[in-house]
Amino acid sequence: MGRVRVRLTFPETLVPRPLIYELGHRFQVVTNIRRAHVEEHVGWVVLELDGEEDEIEHGLVWTRSLGVRVDPVTADVVEG
């Protein structure tokens, strides 16, 4: 079992779609929203995912394939 924390950023076209619900149904992962902010044109969710590592990985690959940006909760760690 693994646990992963990510920040998902949704483009405008995906803001209305229940993506986190779909993620939990398509893959054997437990989704746990910790923080979120949604506006008309963009939204983000800080999410914890529990499950087998392969399931989490496949779930996030699927999420990315839809156009959602997936980042570590620490944001960029490469600095100038």
Add this chain to the structure above:
Amino acid sequence: MLRVGGVRTRSLHVLPRKGYRLAYVTALKCRECEREYPVEPLNVCEFCFGPLEVAYDYEAIRKVISREQISKGPQTMWRYALLLPVDGENAVDLHGGFTPLLKANNLGKLLGLDNLYIKNDSVNPSFSFKDRVVSVAITKALEFGFDTVACASTGNLAGSVAAHAAKAGMKALIFIPADLERGKVVGAGVYGPTLVSVHGSYDDVNRLCSELADNYHWAFVNINLRPYYAEGSKTLGYEVAEQLGWRAPDHAVVPLASGALFTKIWKGLHELQDLGLIPTVKTRMHATQPAGCAPIVDAFLNGSRIIRPVRPNTIAKSLAIGNPADGIYALRALVQSQGAACNVPEDEIAEGVKLLAETEGIFTETAGGVVISGLKRLVQAGAIKRDELTVAFITGNGLKTQEAVEGMVHPITIEPTMKSFQAAMEDRQLL
């Protein structure tokens, strides 16, 4: 190993060294939910995953700090040790900070400003403001008992971490993008760290380093030590206020990358105010970013409270942070201070570098070009008035990014004769 962009939740706990003391730090505090955590190498709240920040006992500090006490301190950033999250007596100090604040009459005249100052942080030991944050982080790493420090960088941070680790006698691992300019590789490698050149996209490097930080017992200066590291930037705010005769400027023009520098200058000024060391702060904080990577400025200009990550495409590599960790807090400071924001077109960055060099004799890197061209635009837009006291923050040295202005420098080539010299001068009407 899981390589999907997530961060494992295991945290590393390290026992403090013997003789360790907490200075005036009371706890780490979540910037979102305000939950408190012990003073350990932690950076994320376990409840809401918000970033942690250092909390201080300001009442205790108030009893011992004064303008006189500060002025008797060393001519470095460590004169403000009481307001930093480490024991200043054991600081890993290369003499960073207390850099010149120069009245910029020539540039001011050209831009229409009578009270313009340049805070020249390009003259720090490793030639950028990063020496402030790294000096605090490496000192803290030693306090925690780490023997290895690490960072991921495209230049300034790499050099500073390598230099401070050398001074501290610590092992250093520096992760750099595979396509980094040779000058920057040498600028970090000369200090003797382990340099790891990483192939892959910017996002790939970010993900790798997040995983490394959580799986190895290293002091990753801007990850597990980030709450302490970032506090070093407050000293820029302190110094400017002290150098102006214990007052805050009317305007601060600052380059933004992660946004931490911007928020910490703002925090530093307010700490001095709250401790009774300067009058009420009315500084308007102005944000400048290159157009090729301006997620914070764009959010401000669009009236959004969300920082939308971008893929950086700018010559200002030291500002190329597409998903800034402190973006939302910089945005709040920008709004709270009634500041303005400017995204500088890429073709104006080198112009800004040249303008500062030609008017004030200061050779800055591309981030400084963003600040100067941004300042010019802010003045033109009426955000800054002629008589208002304005400080532009120059955070890195131009010798690191010479290629940005290479095309603007054209030496005159002559034969070794007086005739050749005079002919060349007359052709160009220089005599």
